[in-house]
Amino acid sequence: MPRDLANPDLYTSEARFTMWQEYLQADAKVWSDPGLSPSGFWSVFSHRDVSSVLSPKAPFTSEHGMMIGFDAEHPDNSGGRMLVVSEGDWHATLKRLIGPFLSRLRAPELQSVLHREVRDVIDRLRSEDSTDIAVSVGPRLPAAIVCEVIGVPLSEREHLIDLTNHAFGGEESSFDRMTPAEAHTEILFYFHELIERRRRQPGSDLVSALLEDGRLSVDDVLVNCDNVLIGGNETTRHSITGAFHAFQAFPGTLDALHDDPDLAKPAVEEVVRWTSPAAHVLRVATADCEIGGQEILKGQPVVAWLSAANRDERLFPDPHRFLPNRAPNRHLGFGNGPHHCLGAALARLELHALLRELATEARGVELAGDVRWMRSNLVQGYSGLEVTMDWR
Numbered sequence: 001m002p003r004d005l006a007n008p009d010l011y012t013s014e015a016r017f018t019m020w021q022e023y024l025q026a027d028a029k030v031w032s033d034p035g036l037s038p039s040g041f042w043s044v045f046s047h048r049d050v051s052s053v054l055s056p057k058a059p060f061t062s063e064h065g066m067m068i069g070f071d072a073e074h075p076d077n078s079g080g081r082m083l084v085v086s087e088g089d090w091h092a093t094l095k096r097l098i099g100p101f102l103s104r105l106r107a108p109e110l111q112s113v114l115h116r117e118v119r120d121v122i123d124r125l126r127s128e129d130s131t132d133i134a135v136s137v138g139p140r141l142p143a144a145i146v147c148e149v150i151g152v153p154l155s156e157r158e159h160l161i162d163l164t165n166h167a168f169g170g171e172e173s174s175f176d177r178m179t180p181a182e183a184h185t186e187i188l189f190y191f192h193e194l195i196e197r198r199r200r201q202p203g204s205d206l207v208s209a210l211l212e213d214g215r216l217s218v219d220d221v222l223v224n225c226d227n228v229l230i231g232g233n234e235t236t237r238h239s240i241t242g243a244f245h246a247f248q249a250f251p252g253t254l255d256a257l258h259d260d261p262d263l264a265k266p267a268v269e270e271v272v273r274w275t276s277p278a279a280h281v282l283r284v285a286t287a288d289c290e291i292g293g294q295e296i297l298k299g300q301p302v303v304a305w306l307s308a309a310n311r312d313e314r315l316f317p318d319p320h321r322f323l324p325n326r327a328p329n330r331h332l333g334f335g336n337g338p339h340h341c342l343g344a345a346l347a348r349l350e351l352h353a354l355l356r357e358l359a360t361e362a363r364g365v366e367l368a369g370d371v372r373w374m375r376s377n378l379v380q381g382y383s384g385l386e387v388t389m390d391w392r
Helices: 015-025 047-054 089-101 104-128 135-137 140-150 154-167 180-200 206-213 218-232 236-249 253-259 262-277 344-361
Strands: 030-031 041-044 280-285 288-290 293-298 301-305 360-367 383-385 386-391
Touching: 015 280, 015 288, 041 047, 041 293, 047 280, 047 288, 047 301, 089 104, 089 206, 089 218, 104 135, 104 140, 104 344, 135 140, 135 236, 135 383, 140 154, 140 206, 140 218, 140 236, 140 344, 154 218, 180 206, 180 262, 206 218, 218 236, 236 253, 236 262, 236 344, 236 360, 236 383, 253 262, 253 344, 253 360, 262 344, 344 360
Parallel strands: 041 301
Antiparallel strands: 030 041, 280 301, 288 293, 360 386
C-alpha cells in the first residue's frame, strides 16, 4: 500500500530520514492517492528533481497554492495576491515593494534589535538550569525582527508571537487553547487594526510602504503582511532550535566555531541544510511535462520535498552529519527559482549573530529531555527541545 505522504504522523520522528533515504536511493517519484489532499499528488525528492520543479523555466505555477491540500480544483484563495502564491508581473511588483524591507539594506536599522535579542537569549539561557529552546528561544529572534520590519509596536509583540505559536503549531496539543484556524483569524484581525492605524499615522515600516504604493487593496496589504509574518517566523525559529540540536548531536562544533570565527558563515548554511524547516513546497503543472522520466499531466500537483533534497548524498556526502565547514553547500533550504525565499538574508543575519555569540560563551549543549518533533507535513520543526548549556 503506497504511503499518503500528506500524513503528518510520518514526520513526528527521525524515521522520516530513513524514508527519504529509501526514496533518494530509488530515485523515486511517488504518487499519493486522494486522502488528506483532495486530488492526490506526485512527490519528488532528489536535489535534481526538486531543482527541476522549482526552476524558473519549468511549466509549474504556485498560484493555486504552495502546500499539500491545494491544487487547480481546490485553489488557495490568496492565489495571485500573496507574494508566495503569485506569478509574473504582480509577483515582481510585490517583490520590489517587500524585498528592500527583508534585505541586507535594512540591516543597520535591525542590528540594534538583533543585538539586544541575541543578548536576551544568552542571558535567559544563563539564568535557567534548563531551557526548552523550541518554546522559549527559537521563536524570539525571528519574531522580534519580523515585527520590527512590519512595524508591530514593542508592546504588542508578545501577543503576536503567542498567536503565531498557535497558528503554526500543527496538531500540537501544547497549542490547544485555540485551533490554528482561530489563531490565524486573530492574526488577520490584528493586521486589519494595524493597517487602519498606519493609514492614519504612516511610519517607515512595511505596512506603511504597501499602503502608500497605491496598487494594493487593504486585503492585499493584509495577506502580504501575513505572508511576511509566516515566512519570517515559521522557518527561522526551527533553524535556531535545530542549531542547538546540532551542537548537542555533534560535540565539538561550538569549540570549532569559537576557534575560527570565520566558520560562522558556512555554519549558517549548514544549519539551514541540516534543519530544512520548510519541508515541502507544492507546484501545479501548467502543461504536460516530465520530471526525471516521470510523466506529469497538466493540472497535477507536484510536491518538492526540500527536506529530502537537502539530504541527497549525491550532493552532500555524509548528509546526516553536521559539518560547519561543508563546501560546496548548494542546499535548497530557501527554495530555488523565482520563489527563492525573500527573507533569506534576514534569516542568515539572525543565525550568524546567534552562532557567533553562542560560540563565544558556550562550550556545548546537552539534552535535558527527548527531542520532540512537530506533527506537520509542511514544517520540519520542533515542539520541544529541552537543553542544558555548558558555559565557558
